[in-house]
Each structure stands twice: as structure tokens, then as C-alpha cells.
Amino acid sequence: MFSSVSPWATGIKHGVIWGVITILVSLLLFILGMDLEPWVRNLGAVYVIGVFISTIIAHRKNDLGGYINFSRAFSIGMIALGVMALIGTVYSIFYMYALQPDIIEKTLKLQSIAMEERGMSEAQIRAASKWNEPLMKKPILAVMAFFLYAFFGAIFGLIISAIMGSINKPPDGYTVPQE
Numbered sequence: 001m002f003s004s005v006s007p008w009a010t011g012i013k014h015g016v017i018w019g020v021i022t023i024l025v026s027l028l029l030f031i032l033g034m035d036l037e038p039w040v041r042n043l044g045a046v047y048v049i050g051v052f053i054s055t056i057i058a059h060r061k062n063d064l065g066g067y068i069n070f071s072r073a074f075s076i077g078m079i080a081l082g083v084m085a086l087i088g089t090v091y092s093i094f095y096m097y098a099l100q101p102d103i104i105e106k107t108l109k110l111q112s113i114a115m116e117e118r119g120m121s122e123a124q125i126r127a128a129s130k131w132n133e134p135l136m137k138k139p140i141l142a143v144m145a146f147f148l149y150a151f152f153g154a155i156f157g158l159i160i161s162a163i164m165g166s167i168n169k170p171p172d173g174y175t176v177p178q179e
Contacts, residue, residue, distance in 0.1 A: 014080040
């Protein structure tokens, strides 16, 4: 009992919406000079949770007549997340090359300061920085951001889809929407 209503339109629409939201928030934080604050890294989780919940709710309510199963919930969420992550990756390339061309140096300096505050010695800081250096290249950071969204999105998506999608049969009288 599967709906012939495609999840792609809703998934792409919500992925674009959340992609634009991530860009606007990032630009606002950049303008306010808060884009390198430590708490900003946690916004990615908020975006992932938001994209899954809003997309599942919209698809369930508007396209499927109020019922969605786990696999459909997960797949529509991953479609939206993929679109959002792609938009976010393109923006992060623009951000690193145009808005913050010295992002690597600033990030390394902030990491050194944080390690000093934790009481690490100069030798420990140099050793830790040596491990980070190969990964601190702009193209690598952009690709890593995409795959981190995908990885953590899948984990959050499984949890959210398990909560929001039903493993039970649809209620009596439910008819599967068709295009």
C-alpha cells in the first residue's frame, strides 16, 4: 500500500527553504561578527532536526492525507537534507573564499586559545595542531561539511522518522493518495 505521490517535490522545496535559512542565519552571524563563536557549530544539528520535522509534517499533511510510514518519512527527510546540504556546501565555499578568506588562520588561532584554556602545554598544542593541519584546507572543509550533514542527518533522521512515522497499518478508512 504505497502512495504514488512523489516525495521529491516536497523534499526539494523544503531543502531549498532550509538551505536559504542556513545562508541567511550564517550571513547575519557574519555581519554581527559572531560567525566564529563556538556555539555556532551546534546550529547544524538544529537545521537537520528542523528540515526533517518540517518536511515530514508537510508531506504527511499535504500529500499523504495525514499518515506516513517510517521509510517514507526517512526518505523525504533525506531528500530535503541532501538539497539543504548541497546548498550549504556551495555557500560554505563562497563564505570561505569571499567572506572569510582567512578562516583557516582564525580557526587555528581559536583552537590554540581553547587548548591553552584547558591547560594544555605548548608541546601538546603543537602536536594537536599538527594532526589538524592536513584537514584545514578549504576544499576539504567544504566536502567534510557535506558528509557530516549527511552522516548526522541520517542518525537524526532515523530517530525523528521513527518517532513521526508509523510502523502500524494506516487507520481504518484511510485511502492512499494517488497523483
